[in-house]
Amino acid sequence: MLLEITAIIRRDKVAPTMRALDALGLGSMTITTVSGRGRQGGNIMTDIDREIPAEYESVSKITRALTPASFALEHSLTRPVFWIPKRMLQIVIPSAMKDDVVDVIMSVNRSGWMGDGKVFVSPLEESLRIRTGERGLASI
Amino acid sequence: MKMIRAIVRPEKENDVVLALEAKGFPALTKTNVFGRGKQKGIRVGPIHYDELPKVLLMIVAKDAEVPVIVEVIRNAAHVGYEGDGKVFVSPVSEAYTIRTGEKTE
Numbered sequence: 001m002l003l004e005i006t007a008i009i010r011r012d013k014v015a016p017t018m019r020a021l022d023a024l025g026l027g028s029m030t031i032t033t034v035s036g037r038g039r040q041g042g043n044i045m046t047d048i049d050r051e052i053p054a055e056y057e058s059v060s061k062i063t064r065a066l067t068p069a070s071f072a073l074e075h076s077l078t079r080p081v082f083w084i085p086k087r088m089l090q091i092v093i094p095s096a097m098k099d100d101v102v103d104v105i106m107s108v109n110r111s112g113w114m115g116d117g118k119v120f121v122s123p124l125e126e127s128l129r130i131r132t133g134e135r136g137l138a139s140i
Numbered sequence: 141m142k143m144i145r146a147i148v149r150p151e152k153e154n155d156v157v158l159a160l161e162a163k164g165f166p167a168l169t170k171t172n173v174f175g176r177g178k179q180k181g182i183r184v185g186p187i188h189y190d191e192l193p194k195v196l197l198m199i200v201a202k203d204a205e206v207p208v209i210v211e212v213i214r215n216a217a218h219v220g221y222e223g224d225g226k227v228f229v230s231p232v233s234e235a236y237t238i239r240t241g242e243k244t245e
Contacts, residue, residue: 003233006143008169009238032171033171034169034170034171034198035169035170035171036167036168036169036170036198037166037167037168038166038167039166039167040166083170086169088169088171102234102236105238106236106238106241109238110238110239110241111239112239113239114239115239116237116238116239117238118200118235118236118237118238119235119236119238120143120200120232120234120235120236121232121233121234121235121236122143122230122231122232122233123231123233
């Protein structure tokens with residue numbers, strides 16, 4: 001049984017995550033540059049500036065320090081969408097290792113602030129190593 | 141839970157995101173991708189384009205919300221011409237929020 005783990009994490013946590021997964025014997029992964037936003041809708045000011053109290057309204061958080069994006073927010077008819085750069089790791093693992101892998105990814109990436117990311121576990125039907133033609137568990 | 145992957149026109153990305161946000165789905169991930177569809181790209185005169193730029197939007201949602209999201213994406217990204225894109229829905233068995241360690245099934 002194979003599972004695919006999709007982890008969306010901070011950019012600076014890719015190397016520590018890779019080292020931690022290496023220690024588990026999982027060297028292989030696919031890394032994609034993505035942008036995203038979570039439940040907070042991309043309002044990252046509380047995350048960057050820890051002086052700002054969390055109870056501020058999201059708009060005031062954005063306009064307190066005027067950035068190009070917040071300038072556009074005030075001066076254009078089309079509201080800009082705020083995207084936060086992230087890295088997406090995709091790892092295919094045997095289903096027996098699921099708990100270990102998820103625990104490792106979560107402990108390495110947890111900072112306690114918004115934007116730590118998400119881990120998704122989804123079933124995977126087939127895997128094939130192109131060089132040798134091995135299938136399933138043998139191919140990962 | 142389900143993962144919804146929508147491949148849409150880059151110029152429609154903002155519309156789709158704002159439409160989803162208005163329906164209460166602010167969280168999503170996007171990547172710029174290149175691809176072609178059934179029409180094998182487009183041909184303009186003698187030139188054949190088969191790596192057309194698109195935006196891939198990834199949303200993970202509860203099963204019950206999937207039809208709503210798909211419909212919102214469909215309405216926002218629809219132009220009516222070839223190249224409008226595709227929406228794929230695939231299963232996700234578990235989702236974890238790293239900050240809290242909270243698990244959703």
